Amino acid sequence: MLTPPVDPTQRKFSASPTDSANADAAAEPCALGWAAEHLEVLRDLRQMGMTLARSLTRQVVAQTEADEARAEAGEAVSESPRRGALVDPALSFSRISRAVRLTLSLEARTHQVIEDAARRGAVANDDDASDKGASDDGANGPIDYEGIGRRIRAGVERLMDYDIRRAVEDTIEAASDAPEEMDRLKDELAERLREDEVFAERFDWPIGEAVALICQDLGLEPDWDRWVMRGWARGEAQQSPPGSPYATVERPLDPERPTGTEKYRQARGLPPLEEPLPVRPMSPAMAARLAARGPP
Numbered sequence: 533m534l535t536p537p538v539d540p541t542q543r544k545f546s547a548s549p550t551d552s553a554n555a556d557a558a559a560e561p562c563a564l565g566w567a568a569e570h571l572e573v574l575r576d577l578r579q580m581g582m583t584l585a586r587s588l589t590r591q592v593v594a595q596t597e598a599d600e601a602r603a604e605a606g607e608a609v610s611e612s613p614r615r616g617a618l619v620d621p622a623l624s625f626s627r628i629s630r631a632v633r634l635t636l637s638l639e640a641r642t643h644q645v646i647e648d649a650a651r652r653g654a655v656a657n658d659d660d661a662s663d664k665g666a667s668d669d670g671a672n673g674p675i676d677y678e679g680i681g682r683r684i685r686a687g688v689e690r691l692m693d694y695d696i697r698r699a700v701e702d703t704i705e706a707a708s709d710a711p712e713e714m715d716r717l718k719d720e721l722a723e724r725l726r727e728d729e730v731f732a733e734r735f736d737w738p739i740g741e742a743v744a745l746i747c748q749d750l751g752l753e754p755d756w757d758r759w760v761m762r763g764w765a766r767g768e769a770q771q772s773p774p775g776s777p778y779a780t781v782e783r784p785l786d787p788e789r790p791t792g793t794e795k796y797r798q799a800r801g802l803p804p805l806e807e808p809l810p811v812r813p814m815s816p817a818m819a820a821r822l823a824a825r826g827p828p
Contacts, residue, residue, distance in 0.1 A: 740765060
């Protein structure tokens with residue numbers, strides 16, 4: 533009896549469902565980091581596309597007004613394109629708007645990937661299955677609500693850490709043009725996020741407060757208008773959590789629920805706060821952008 537030929541593309545061993553699930557879980561943090569990175573790129577592309585669209589609109593208006601002025605002065609207006617004139621602005625606008633729409637679509641999909649990963653926990657935990665009491669034959673055990681809560685919180689913390697790290701890195705890059713200085717500050721940032729007990733509770737603080745305290749520790753001054761359109765910044769502007777630089781309502785100090793700023797000052801040996809930090813005045817440009825965008 534002839535042995536059938538072996539297909540080199542066929543796997544010799546089939547992975548068990550458990551192995552497959554564990555592999556997916558292990559790859560989840562990498563996929564989440566990739567998606568968050570690409571989301572940042574897509575946001576930049578969207579902003580560039582809108583900048584091009586606005587620039588094109590201004591050029592069309594200026595060219596139309598110039599042609600009308602020539603016509604009123606009795607000068608001939610040539611129908612053929614002139615050097616420096618727009619060639620088929622409708623086509624240019626159509627291409628730009630299509631690129632922006634595609635970018636928005638990709639941005640929405642990538643954001644959904646991040647949200648789904650956050651719901652799944654975004655952290656591999658090989659012990660979850662055994663803790664839930666599931667049997668080998670695939671029968672469902674009791675629902676482990678505590679385990680689900682831990683995984684959701686782990687996903688949320690990963691997203692918060694990305695926003696905090698990115699905001700501080702933005703400040704570092706704006707503060708110095710020297711590569712050596714930027715590398716030194718980024719290394720100090722990574723060390724504080726990884727080892728400094730002062731910032732171990734940063735996930736219980738508003739993102740803006742965490743960014744402010746880390747920047748203070750590094751000797752940096754953030755530009756708060758820079759992130760005003762980010763979802764976390766708009767959320768803090770709307771909810772005014774104590775300690776947030778985007779808070780618009782001053783709240784009294786609560787000894788039973790100290791803010792991150794109070795804990796930071798105590799850990800660094802600074803005098804305690806005797807009254808709440810004053811609400812940072814919002815620049816007119818920031819207020820206008822928030823009002824135009826609305827709540828997150």
